[in-house]
Amino acid sequence: MADIFICILKRDLRLAFRRWSELATPLIFFVIIASLFPLAASPDEAQLRSTGAAVLWMSALLSSLLALDGLFRADAEDGSMEQLILGPAPLGLVVLAKIVAHWSVSGVPLLVLAPVLALSFYLPLTALPGLVAALALATPTLSVLAAIGAALTVSLRAGGTIIGLLILPLTGPVLIFGTRATELAALGEPLAGPLYLLAALAVLSVSLGPVITAAAVRTALE
Amino acid sequence: MSAVPIRSRLWRAFHQLGSPPYVYRLAGRLAPWLGTMSCVLLAVGAFWGLVLAPPDYLQGDSFRIIYIHVPSAYLSMGGYVLMAVAAAIGYIWRMKLAHGVAVCVAPLGAWFTALALITGGIWGKPTWGTYWEWGDARLMFELLLLFLFIGYMVLRMSFDERDKADRVSALLAVVGVVNVPIIHYSVEWWTTLHQGPTLIREGGPSITMDMLIPLLIMLAGFSLFFGWLLCKRLQGEILRRESRTRWVRNLAAEAAA
């Protein structure tokens, strides 16, 4: 089991690095949304400080949806998804490995970029560990939700736009707890509460999500 | 009586519920009853609630909108759960009729959700001074629920094959129904942080029997009305799905004769 997990993980990481432009797009998207925001609102320091957390979280949300849009599409188009479905491992495990691979190339760079952007929004330096911790706990849930959306729409041509419609309403809780944790961190208050809730969501989504995603892939390609 | 016949009888009931002609006739027989009963209950409840019940000592007459708002909010959530349960049954036991039920419930649920949002806004005007109060957990939840219904319907429409649309959207409904309580509680948690002092809890401790009884009647009336709409829609959906079968052709021939 572990062999197969690692085998898929290595394959998807290798593929991701061969297509590095696809890898970089969601991250650049993340940075651009966050940097356009002051243009739309105002460069005023007080305002940026008060809305910075919200902007960071919204951008993170959208970029993780974008990052996982094609999680299954390439494999479905060249026929390798069929091979993975018929393979000797439970499809849920294969799907989990694919999500982990994509999370580590799209979620982890986000964790590195977010503090830089946070500083530019005048968030205090002391808030950064809290922000990174919250993002580290939230991005797995976002990745799983995006993977479910990608699986449901894998056989549709206009998949990308529909995913947002299906998945964004489900991201409400992550958004609430994530921004709350960031706000508390910025105020220097204890933020264990929302972090625990984010962790609970992560556990729930990582344990149930791959099973549903696997069923969705199988059904969509039936 | 031993357990076996009961079980087999339950099995038979389950199988009959999977048979389109049986359910078509059942829905046809139930519909007039549900329609009449819901009309009576709605009339009684509305008269009692809007005329006989005393005005609220804080909100005056504006509270009376709960006789529409609360039943629609309840049906919006109940509708989502019903849709998800039907879709899950359809997915697990490959029962096409259950998918048909889910298809029929989705727009009904969405309409009742919209009704809950609209009445909530109308109620909000005299209570909060604004039609839309972002800080209200229940309105926020209803809004997200409306998005979930819309997502389900859009996903269905994007597939050409009905079979695939049924099965893929069933999975979305199941994911949604797992998330509904989480969304509900997280939104509640969120409003307790941001809530203004002017919010008045619906009914609250001040609700009296005079107000409660018509509310219960309205709840029953709305539920039966929902059931009536569902029966009518389900009949149409069954005919559409079974249009190539012999029994539907016979039915059409009878209707033409």
Add this chain to the structure above:
Amino acid sequence: MLTVTSLEVWRGESCLLRDLSFELLPGQTALITGPNGSGKTSLLRVLAGLALPFAGRTQWCGTKVHRLAPETRSEIAYLGHRDGLKNELTAEGNLQFTRDFWNGRDEIDRILDELRLKPFRRREVRRLSAGQRRRLALGCLRLKPARLWLLDEPLTNLDDKGVGVMQTWLQHHTGAGGLAAVSTHQPGRLTGSLAIEL
């Protein structure tokens, strides 16, 4: 062995085949022939457990194919119209992944040799010709430790030598007690002990 009982397969609103029953025993090859659109691909997908039949059963050693446990499922290998290769990986990389994922035979060198793909082993699949890709896909199939081969038009794009390799492999496979169900337009080029005409 593969048992098919009163199978009924639909595509969308049209019924492709009705009441199909057959039994495939070790060492046997079923040749599935029929005009375009007659349901050869749909049938093979049902046999593989990728799609579900409208009615009837497909069983592998007594278990319905879509209910097989992952370990037993790897006894069935399927090769569809699409090669299932990753464009971004090299020819060898694709074979290595197949071997690791399926826990397959360690015969990459020999297979590359037989397929005459040795000079291209380090070339990315996107830069291979259609025929070379098809050969590589057959190589992946050969690596899998499967007893039942389900092949959808395996000879597409192959040159005479490629066809020759495929014929030899199929003989080896069934000679060693393997089973195969093959759909083809060119029934003359493959021999089967069971003919299924759709």
